[in-house]
Each structure stands twice: as structure tokens, then as C-alpha cells.
Amino acid sequence: MTSFTPYTYFQCPCTENSTSSRTFGEDLPSPTSDTSEDDRTFDPRAPRAAYSLHPLEHLLYCEDCHQIRCHRCVLDEIVTWYCPNCLFEVPSSSVKSEGNRCTRSCFQCPVCTASLSVSSVALAQTGLGADISAQAGPYVLNCTYCQWSSKEIGIQLEKPNGIYAQLSKVKNGGEPYISAKDRRREDRRDISESPKGPGPNETLDADSQFENLKSFYQSQLADSAPSGGMGFMGGYGYGSPGALSRIMGLYTGSSFGDKKRESKNGNMREVCDSSEGLQLTSTKDDQCAITRIQRVGWEGTASTAQQKEQAQSVRFMDDLRPFSHLLRTKRSKRCRACRHILSKPESKVQNTRFRIRLVARNYIPAITIQPLQQAPTSLLTPMKPVQFVLTVKNPLFESVRVNIATPASTPGRFASKVTVLCPQFEIGASTDMFDEALREGGKEKRRTKAEASEGQLQAEAGKIWERGRNWVSVVVEIVPASLRTDGPEFMKSQQIQKDDGPLREDEDVLEIPVFVRVEWETDAAHEESGGLAAGNKEKELKEKRELAYWCVIGVGRIAQD
Amino acid sequence: MSKKPAKGEYIETDTGNKVSRKCQIIGTTNIILGGKTVIQAEVIIRGDLLRSVPSSSSSINPSPNDKQQSAVAVAIGRYCFFSRGCALRPPGRSTKGVFSHYPLKISDHVFVGPGSVIEAAILGSHVHIGAGVVVGKFAIIKDYVKVLDGAIIPANMVIPSFSIVGGRPARIVGEIAEGEVDGFDLRDLWRSIGNN
Numbered sequence A: 001m002t003s004f005t006p007y008t009y010f011q012c013p014c015t016e017n018s019t020s021s022r023t024f025g026e027d028l029p030s031p032t033s034d035t036s037e038d039d040r041t042f043d044p045r046a047p048r049a050a051y052s053l054h055p056l057e058h059l060l061y062c063e064d065c066h067q068i069r070c071h072r073c074v075l076d077e078i079v080t081w082y083c084p085n086c087l088f089e090v091p092s093s094s095v096k097s098e099g100n101r102c103t104r105s106c107f108q109c110p111v112c113t114a115s116l117s118v119s120s121v122a123l124a125q126t127g128l129g130a131d132i133s134a135q136a137g138p139y140v141l142n143c144t145y146c147q148w149s150s151k152e153i154g155i156q157l158e159k160p161n162g163i164y165a166q167l168s169k170v171k172n173g174g175e176p177y178i179s180a181k182d183r184r185r186e187d188r189r190d191i192s193e194s195p196k197g198p199g200p201n202e203t204l205d206a207d208s209q210f211e212n213l214k215s216f217y218q219s220q221l222a223d224s225a226p227s228g229g230m231g232f233m234g235g236y237g238y239g240s241p242g243a244l245s246r247i248m249g250l251y252t253g254s255s256f257g258d259k260k261r262e263s264k265n266g267n268m269r270e271v272c273d274s275s276e277g278l279q280l281t282s283t284k285d286d287q288c289a290i291t292r293i294q295r296v297g298w299e300g301t302a303s304t305a306q307q308k309e310q311a312q313s314v315r316f317m318d319d320l321r322p323f324s325h326l327l328r329t330k331r332s333k334r335c336r337a338c339r340h341i342l343s344k345p346e347s348k349v350q351n352t353r354f355r356i357r358l359v360a361r362n363y364i365p366a367i368t369i370q371p372l373q374q375a376p377t378s379l380l381t382p383m384k385p386v387q388f389v390l391t392v393k394n395p396l397f398e399s400v401r402v403n404i405a406t407p408a409s410t411p412g413r414f415a416s417k418v419t420v421l422c423p424q425f426e427i428g429a430s431t432d433m434f435d436e437a438l439r440e441g442g443k444e445k446r447r448t449k450a451e452a453s454e455g456q457l458q459a460e461a462g463k464i465w466e467r468g469r470n471w472v473s474v475v476v477e478i479v480p481a482s483l484r485t486d487g488p489e490f491m492k493s494q495q496i497q498k499d500d501g502p503l504r505e506d507e508d509v510l511e512i513p514v515f516v517r518v519e520w521e522t523d524a525a526h527e528e529s530g531g532l533a534a535g536n537k538e539k540e541l542k543e544k545r546e547l548a549y550w551c552v553i554g555v556g557r558i559a560q561d
Numbered sequence B: 001m002s003k004k005p006a007k008g009e010y011i012e013t014d015t016g017n018k019v020s021r022k023c024q025i026i027g028t029t030n031i032i033l034g035g036k037t038v039i040q041a042e043v044i045i046r047g048d049l050l051r052s053v054p055s056s057s058s059s060i061n062p063s064p065n066d067k068q069q070s071a072v073a074v075a076i077g078r079y080c081f082f083s084r085g086c087a088l089r090p091p092g093r094s095t096k097g098v099f100s101h102y103p104l105k106i107s108d109h110v111f112v113g114p115g116s117v118i119e120a121a122i123l124g125s126h127v128h129i130g131a132g133v134v135v136g137k138f139a140i141i142k143d144y145v146k147v148l149d150g151a152i153i154p155a156n157m158v159i160p161s162f163s164i165v166g167g168r169p170a171r172i173v174g175e176i177a178e179g180e181v182d183g184f185d186l187r188d189l190w191r192s193i194g195n196n
């Protein structure tokens, strides 16, 4: 079993007003049993809880709402688009027109997703980023991880740069790719030249088919929509009577739709040949695929993960194409409630600084837990009391009063007993980094483990275990529950009598829900130093602040006896 | 070799480097240590893999400093931590049929986990590399990147800032949150290492 690292997760308040949750196997909670929100103990095992618990580092803090903010209660705003491979910034206008992939020369291996590098065919063996500028073409794309090469799909390039443009003009196997527009132009010429044309059942590639379908239905919608009417021509054209009656037809049965269609828009019809995007499937295609599988075997087929990365549906390795890197973004974050910015990175791709960065760890105390005495095993022995040291560290420049509350026994089937020996204490103010650097030499003296085990300094109820400049640690006494579900009936808890199934995943992890209330006084003027309170002369006026939240402390795994 | 080192495990230099007596540093004259860096036991640093092709002949425009620069095989910044058994090797490749190594540059606050092999071109600052990681030749890792245990970073890969990468081959699996940025600081870790 892997070692267990104790953890603390904080609950974001944005989930507080949700309906009460239920644990596995529990009946629907009856509305009468639902007591006041405040009285309810937070259950970290509730299925819903997983969505509201976050490590402190993942949380932001809104100074205007005085509240914790998680990724679910902030709004993301894209500051910059960039390619993660070439690190070039992409203007949002070209993201709109060109799509969300890099259009320079950044391609990923269709087999293993590693970045592809360009190399000359002549020196393909030496591979590895050989100096391409000095060598002559043709060039291929090589994967440095799985050794895949674009030669395998019959693609060679003339130039070592502008890969995106070159690749879009060539099909697998080396045939030139003709875009839908060119194809249409050619088609028209063909029709005018010969009466037969390319035939109504010509096979199209996916791009051309989509292009044909799109242009066909756009023209249909434009024809059927009256010039006045509902006046909604653009977009998807849901406002057109044609589309409306078709939708109505879906709900009311075909007779309604048919009648309307005949009377009102006889001009609305469906695609009927390949120039309009119609592609007939035949059993011949299936037969082709089957014979191909028989020929190439299992190795010749693409895995689901490989298929997923492709723009078009592809089944065989020979049909895979290199794909360009998805763009990444730098985003700023706003509070959903008050719209103030909580985090704003510098817009330049390579600049890692933030203009604004209101992270929760600068506002709410960090909580850590560790065993008081080093145990021989990492597992907790059932029914044997153990002591843990809970350390609370204050990041604020004011001293704070902290109140810690835990339920007497943890929720769930296996109720461990928890006692915080000193649930109320005051923590000194944090000083800034400069002070901290000065203090570096004189280390604060800490109680050593030896002293603790000597029993000279026994943990006492109501007393702080240890105190530093801006941190306090208190002792928590825990009696881990037994994980047994068998045994005599009278020994069992009510929970186990109801459900004595086998141990579920991570049910042996001892998690303590902790309700933390932090109170402090702050300079009202200092808080709004920049603006409104400039004229406020009552500088001595202190403002009371309070912050309360649930968190969950993962202590360790209980041994199975 | 004596059976038991009489002194502590680490040699502490004037610039605050803590270097294990049991590490293997080859070609020390070609290695720059910025200071306050920890090098644990069994770490291998290949300063001997020096650039053999003069940089003036390459596409990079020559400058008077070239002679000095080319004498550096591994450059390491401040507050770096190299865990037990990791290896730092300058990357090498052939250009026009001539093989040469190129410098490996490591910025500040870079943690390299036990048993990892680094053949990157550049490791930015505040980079955390887990245990058993392979960073392929000429890879570039930008600032504030976390590489998960066991990841294999293919040669030439570029990893942008604030990425979490993992897997074989490595791909970007997550983003570094705003609050995690401070966690990359290695000053406390450097302080915690010593001979007592």
C-alpha cells in the first residue's frame, strides 16, 4: 500500500445552498428530517462533497465579498491565446477565422501525440532535429518518441516550413487535396462541358461533403424564409417558417408537417445528389472495410484514443493524419457574485507574473496535521487512541481568533471519535517577507519529538500545544473506528446494522470534518486605502471581520483487523 | 575511499552549495553553480560532455563571448535541488554529420526528483520534476512547470509555463493554479538540508 499523506481540503461556500445530499445506499432524505442548514454536519463522504472540496492552493478569495471562491464560482476570461509548442500568441480574430489550432508548423504524432519534428528524407536516419536549413528536401515529419514518420502515410513535403499550409494540400498517399470550393468550380465546368458531369453518386471527402451540405441548406433556408416575416435570416434560421413547421411536424406527427409543407413551402426539399452533399452508404463500403481489416490486421487499426484526436472519423493507421497543436489560453478570473477581478495574468505569453492574484492562502489560515509521535506503521490501529498535532497558520497581518469545531464522531459507517483538546485560540499576525528574511538566523525553538515522548509535556485539555509568531498548534485526540462489520449484533453501530456490506473504496481513510471560524479586527481605513475611505477621519475605527467555513482533514488509513 | 566519512555527508561551499560527498561530478570546470544548490548522493553531472563544434560555425551569429560560453556544459542557477541518483547530461546531436553536445541550462528553484535523467536544453525557473522522469534531448521546459513521477518527455518537446505534464509520452494534463505558484520556492528545502 502506498504511503498516506495527510491533507486538508476546504469547502467552497458556493455549494452551501444546495439541497441536502445523501450517502450511498441511503433512502431519499425526507423533507421533514431536513433540519436547519447550520446544524447539519458537513459529510465529506457525501457524493456531492467531492465537488466542493479543494486544496487551499486551488482557491481564490474575493476581497469585496469577503468570501472564498473556487473554479466553479469564478468566471474565466481569455486574455491570450497561444500555441503551447511554438509559444506564439494568436490574435483572437484569427482564432475565430482559423480555429483553435496552431496554423504554423506545430504538429503532433497521430500515433502517440508527441510533437513531430521536420527532417530531410536524405538524413532521416540521423533524425533528431538535424539542422534542417542546410539540407535539401523532400522533408518528412518524424516522431522522436515512437519513430512514426509521415512517410508511413505517404506524405513528403517540399519545404521545411509552413507545414500547416503544405499538409492541407495533400492527402494521405501523396495525392493533392482539392478543397470543396475548387471542386465545385470544377464540377460546374464539367457540367457545362459534358452533359454527364461527375455523377450524382460521386464520393466526397468529409470536408467537401460538409461544405456542400452547408451551402445547400443555407440556400434552402434563404429561399423558404419570407423577406419580412420573422426577419431572422442569419445564424441557423430557426425563425423561418420552413424550419418552424418542420420542428412542429416532429412534435405533432407527420400529417401536420406534411400538410403545412405542401401548402406553405413546397420549395423546401432535402439533398438529392453528391453536389448537395448526399452520400449514399452501401454494403460495398462495409465489405471494403472488412477486407481491409483482414489485410492489415489488428495492428493496422487505430485505437479509440488515436481516432478521437482525428478531425474525421478514421479506422485505419494508414488514414491517420498528423494534427496541429490545440491552442492554450491565459485567463483572468472574476468573482461570479460581484464581477471583481480575482486573478489577472500578464498578457504576454512568456511573462509569468500576475497583475492581480488574490489567492485564498493569503487570506485564510492554512491547516496541517501530523502525528504527535512517529508511529511504527503508517496505518492507524483501530480503537487505539492516537494524538495528532493540528497546526493553524495565519497569513493575515492582524492577529486572529480561531474557533475549531468537529463532530464528536466522524460521519459514515465507521465512526471514529475525535476530540480537539483546545478548540479556541488566538494566533499572532503574520509579518511580511522582509521581516521573515531577517529572522532567518534565529530559528524558533520547537518542541522536539523526544521531549514529547518523554511525557514531560503532556497534552492538556484547554491548552495550546505549541505557538509560533503566526501559528498555533493544538492536539487532537482520535480513536479510530474498527472496520469490522461482523461480530455480535449489540456491538454494532446503527449505521452498520443498516448496511454491513464490504469495505468500499477509501472508506478506511479517516476524514474529520472541521468547522473553522476565524474572527479578526481590521483597520477599516486601511482596507480601502486607495479610494472611498480617503476622507474617513476615524482611522481608529476597527472593523470586525468573520470568516467561517468547513474543511476536511484526511488523517490516515485505518488498519483492517 | 574510507569506510565511513568522518565529516558530514555534505560539503558546504562558500556560495552555500551543499554537495554530497557521494555524488559524481565530472568535468567540474565546465559546470557553473549559482549557489545554495543541493546535490545529493549518487547524482551524476556530466560536465565533460562539452560542445565540440564551435558555436561561431553554427547559424547563431558569433560574438566575442563565444569562447567563454562554449566552455560551459552545465549551468545551474540558485536554490536548485538534485535528488538522489538523478543525472544531468548535456544533450547532443549531429549537425552535418558532426556530433556535438550543447549546454544544459537550469534556472533557479528547480527540483529534480530521485532517479530522473535530464537531457534538456533549458529548464526554466520554478520547475518541479518528479521521480523517475526522463526529460528528452533538447526539451525546453518553461517556468512554473510540474512534471509528474515517471513521465517521459520526448526529445524537442516544449512545455509552456503553468503546465502539469505526465505520462509516456508526456502530455499536458493540467494547469498550475494561482495559489500553487508560491509552492515552487525551494529556499525552505535548502535550509532543511545539512550535515546534522
Ligand SMILES: [Zn+2]
Binding pocket: A012, A013, A014, A015, A068, A069, A070, A071, A072, A073
Ligand atoms: Zn465555489
Ligand SMILES: [Zn+2]
Binding pocket: A083, A084, A085, A086, A087, A088, A102, A103, A104, A105, A106, A325
Ligand atoms: Zn505552434
Ligand SMILES: [Zn+2]
Binding pocket: A109, A110, A111, A112, A113, A114, A143, A144, A145, A146, A147, A148
Ligand atoms: Zn509518435
Ligand SMILES: [Zn+2]
Binding pocket: A062, A063, A064, A065, A066, A335, A336, A337, A338, A339, A340
Ligand atoms: Zn466577489
